[in-house]
Amino acid sequence: MDVPPLEARAALDTVEKSRLRVIDEIGLPQWYWWGLALGWIILGWVTDLNYPWLTAAATLVFGAVHSAVAPRVINGRHRSNQLSVNADIVDRHLPALVLGGLIILAGITVAGAVAISADGAQHPVTITSIFVAVVIVLGGPRLLAAVRRRAVRSSARR
Amino acid sequence: MITAQFDELIHPSTRLSIVALLAAADWVEFSFVRDQLSLSDSALSKQLSTLEDARYVRVERPTNGRRRRVHVRLTDAGRTAFRGHVAALQAIVGVAQSRNGEAQPR
Numbered sequence: 001m002d003v004p005p006l007e008a009r010a011a012l013d014t015v016e017k018s019r020l021r022v023i024d025e026i027g028l029p030q031w032y033w034w035g036l037a038l039g040w041i042i043l044g045w046v047t048d049l050n051y052p053w054l055t056a057a058a059t060l061v062f063g064a065v066h067s068a069v070a071p072r073v074i075n076g077r078h079r080s081n082q083l084s085v086n087a088d089i090v091d092r093h094l095p096a097l098v099l100g101g102l103i104i105l106a107g108i109t110v111a112g113a114v115a116i117s118a119d120g121a122q123h124p125v126t127i128t129s130i131f132v133a134v135v136i137v138l139g140g141p142r143l144l145a146a147v148r149r150r151a152v153r154s155s156a157r158r
Numbered sequence: 159m160i161t162a163q164f165d166e167l168i169h170p171s172t173r174l175s176i177v178a179l180l181a182a183a184d185w186v187e188f189s190f191v192r193d194q195l196s197l198s199d200s201a202l203s204k205q206l207s208t209l210e211d212a213r214y215v216r217v218e219r220p221t222n223g224r225r226r227r228v229h230v231r232l233t234d235a236g237r238t239a240f241r242g243h244v245a246a247l248q249a250i251v252g253v254a255q256s257r258n259g260e261a262q263p264r
């Protein structure tokens with residue numbers, strides 16, 4: 001079949017447009033961020049109760065629940081139940097990026113709580129956890145938006 | 159290694175959009191394809207039947223709760239054909255660009 005170059009160019013644009021539609025679906029479900037934020041606040045509140053065994057138990061439960069849920073969604077390929085994005089399209093470092101962010105936020109929670117506690121606040125961990133929860137809810141989707149922009153740039157280079 | 163192979167079955171614009179969408183995903187819900195490409199149920203079904211007959215796509219109906227779901231996925235043969243087709247299109251554009259480059263006055 002003799003295809004004119006302009007038609008071939010238009011067909012490649014069609015392919016790219018479809019690819020961008022799928023890239024737009026990269027992300028983590030909204031419930032993940034809200035659940036994480038809620039869990040963070042609860043863990044902070046439990047810590048402020050000053051029962052070390054309860055804090056340890058709550059941390060274990062938080063970690064176990066996150067470990068059970070995260071592997072299914074943290075790869076960014078299942079933001080909705082409408083499709084599963086191909087692994088080739090998503091940055092393979094995304095899980096490390098999200099987990100790294102959570103480790104940094106855990107550090108910020110501890111440091112913030114120590115600082116606020118030194119200032120004489122009554123519920124230092126709860127206060128810091130609420131701040132971190134807001135960062136999670138607002139920052140998580142922004143992080144994924146940046147990952148999508150990166151995927152678009154990398155798709156354009158292909 | 160991808161062999162450039164123009165595929166007349168994939169090439170029509172609507173079918174190309176469908177296959178390209180499926181190529182970027184493991185599976186896609188029927189309604190997602192329909193909404194993204196602004197197609198009617200019957201138009202999409204017709205295109206999918208053609209692709210299914212060529213063994214390029216597989217339509218699955220997973221039983222998950224009460225909601226009826228229809229997943230569409232590209233088969234290995236479909237993925238290979240799509241990659242070959244894209245390579246063929248790129249080759250056509252590449253040849254034209256190099257010809258234009260040679261024809262440019264210095």
